[in-house]
Amino acid sequence: MKNLLTILSVFLCASVFAQINTELLGSFSYETSLSDIWGYADEDGNEYALVGKRNGVSIVDVSDPANLDEVFVVDGPSSIWRDLKVWNDHAYVTNETGNGLLIIDLSPLPTSHDLPVVRYTDGGWDNAHNLYIDENGICYIFGADRDNGGVIMYDLTQHATELVEVGKFENWYVHDGMARGDTLYLGHINDGIFSVVDVSDKQNPVLLGTKVTSFNFTHNVWVSDDGDYLFTTDERSDAYIGAYDISDLNDIEEIDLYQSSEGGVIPHNVHYLDGFLVTSYYRDGLDITDVSRPNNIIRVGSYDTADDMEGNGFNGAWGAYPYLPSGNILVSDIEKGLFVIGFNYERACFLEGRVFREGSSVPLNQINVDVADFSTQTDISGEFLTGTPNAGNYDVTFSRQGYLPKTLNLDLVNGELIDTTVYLELDTRFGITIEIVDQDGIALSDVNVQLYAQVDTFYTVSNDSGYAFVDSVFPADYIVHVGKWGYQTTCDSVYFDELDSMETVTIEERYYDDFSMDFSWEINSTASKGAFVREKPNPTFDDGSSVQPGYDAYGDCFDFAFITGNAYTEEIAEDDIDDGMTSISSPIMDLSSNTNTFINYYHWLYLKSFGSQNPNDSLNVWVTNGADSVMIESFDHSSAQRDWVYSSIQIDDLIDVTDEMRIHFIAADNSPGHVFEVGIDVFSVSEEELQSTTDKVSSKNRILLYPNPMLTGEQMNFNRILSRVEVYNMTGQLVLENENQSGISTKGLKSGMYIVKLIDGSYEQIDKVIFK
Secondary structure, three states, X not given: OOEOOOOOOOOOOOOOOOEEOXXXXXXXXXXXXXXXXXXXXXXXXXXXXXXXXXXXXXEXXXXXXXXXXXXXXXXXXXXXXXXXXXXXXXXXXXXXXXXXXEEEEOOOOOOOOOOOEEEEOOOOOOOOOEEEEOOOOEXXXXXXXXXXXXXXXXEOXXXXXXXXXXXXXXXXXXXXXXXEOOEEEEEEOOOOEEEEEEOOOOOOOEEEEEEEOOOOOEEEEEEOOXXXXXXXXXXXXXXXXXXXEOOOOOOOEEXXXXXXXXXXXXXXXXXXXXXXXXXXXXXXXXXXXXXXXXXXXXXXXXXXXXXXXXOOOOOOEEEEEOOOXXXXXXXXXXXXXXXXXXXXXXXXXXXXXXXXXXXXXXXXOOOEEXXXXXXXXXXXXXXXXXXXXXXXXXXXXXXXXXXXXXXXXXXXXXXXXXXXXXXXXXXXXXXXXXXXXXXXXXXXXXXXXXXXXXXXXXXXXXXXXXXXXXXXXXXXXEXXXXXXXXXXXXXXXXXXXXXXXXXEEEOOEOOEEOOOOOOOOEEEEOOOEOOEEEEOOOOEEEOOEEOOOOOOOOOOOOOOEEEEOOOOEOOOOOOOOEOEEEEEEOXXXXXXXXXXXXXXXXXXXXXXXXXXXXXXXXXXXXXEOOOOEEEEEEEOHHHOEEEEEEEEEEOOOOOOOOOOEEEEEEEEEOOOOOEEEEEEEEEEEEOOOOOOOOOOOOOOOOOOEEOOOEOOOOEEEEEEEEEEEEEXXXXXXXXXXXXXXXXXXXXXXXXXXXXXXXXXOOEEXXXXXXXX
């Protein structure tokens, strides 16, 4: 039974700051909703906001933020999306409903507010999502209703309003992008990647590299001044700003992920300015981060323009423009209007270092590093990266279960890095004793005992007196996992300390195997691939739909089963059984004293033919007694099931029951082969017919979580959009949460075991996940 952990109702309230190091200088409201924003300064130094409205463009003089003055308005087709850029005293505006490219001549400012307007409609496209204009006067149109919606390149240097097309890049749809020199950086939102393209020869663009972003929905991109780092946003609930090292385009590396806050808030547009990112973060408003150390992104400023809204939703700050000569930041809030924000661009205070075990060079991972309202954990190398926006004297605490906490008092200074090395002493350590007995209280030897805590795992075996000893244990809750062939495997949560360091575990005499321990089943295979493995099942998909459970039969210890092949793949034929058979055979069982003998197990079977002929592959279940064999069940295409199916079969009338009994599961891919996969779990022998141990095996309810195990920082996926996901560490602390998504990035979680609570309406499910 899975009585492994009681999830504690611990909810850490993340600090939400409506305003950090910023000042509201002025605002201007509209009767219509807004979209993107850009800025412009005339020859006299007057500054203007160019504001995209639902029904046109508004130009506001923001030279005196306390007295904003709308000086020009031009109507346009109604469109939710309107994006603007400026080059050589001309504003260029795209929208997604029609009338081509709007071009506004800004040169009469400030003398005249009568600004000439023309519309470019000769490019073979009527609307586009976005645009960018580089320092060389090349205008890049993104997401137009032409070709694949990629990039169309125009030269503006020959004529400001009569555009000359000089090239295109149509490998994918492009949602947004920017250019520097002869290099184009593009966000492909539908494909979940960004790309880097050489456009020195605009007639023949050359793709230099691509990278998948954390939430597979790459909305916008911006590059650092030195061209070594790229920053992206994924326009998804609870997604991140991503930092990528692109100095080697053959080996692009994700180096940090940053969230303004938790609770589902969506990032939108990010811009780079002198080592800072200025981001419009929808319901979190304006967000400013220091990325001068791009692998350690620290928030240094914020202003919540949507202070009455939180969480998931396309409301609040659409755009933020940081490039005015004054340094003031322009923000367009969809509902609230135009904001002018003041910010003093001051560097963060950086704190980085390493944590080791006292008196050694052993690095310690999952050490909590807490400083003021900011916290992080060390990684597998014992390293940590954190910081604060404001200088001061701080207590920094390093802690983890099993070690004595240590607090350092540090003076953190803006623009400076404190690099520190910390050594933690082991907490009180003591030995524990686990006594293993059968149902009659008789001591059992050679029993496997495994203890799991948040950060340590111990393995031992009971001696002839039935005692298993573990040294150097620290006070904690442990999952005590006990098993031996011929006995019922158990797993329960036990708290050990020096005053309670003895535990007696009773295991029932019974042939049982849920495959959570290795009891040496024999595996044979003549197949070229797809042999049985004892692992945590990964799902297999066909056209996006799961074709088998992707989890073990619910109700046993841990999550193991025997699976044919087990690669996580969306190609159903990649790791199925091919060109032969694979089998598993139990160790010998003495059943000679049984009055009645029932064989019990779960299985699933998936078969698919690529032609009209029915698949001829099969799963056959055999029982042998040392002399004779009998097939007790056979499954083919007519009995294929995508869920775990339970069997309880009496064999006394089929074969003589002896002291040399074995069960064999044989899966054969017979010529001509088809796609064929099998799963086996929770095998047992009983003297009466047993009912299914669970009513939760149906895929109608069961949520697939994959891959499991997974790498730290990897995307955790689900087979449908869930109402809510909560991830707890083994102390019951809520460390990650998400809402209304089919996946969640695990950036920031360290290696170890976690408990995941999956919620789909009224249905709730708890799983264990291992991070490597």
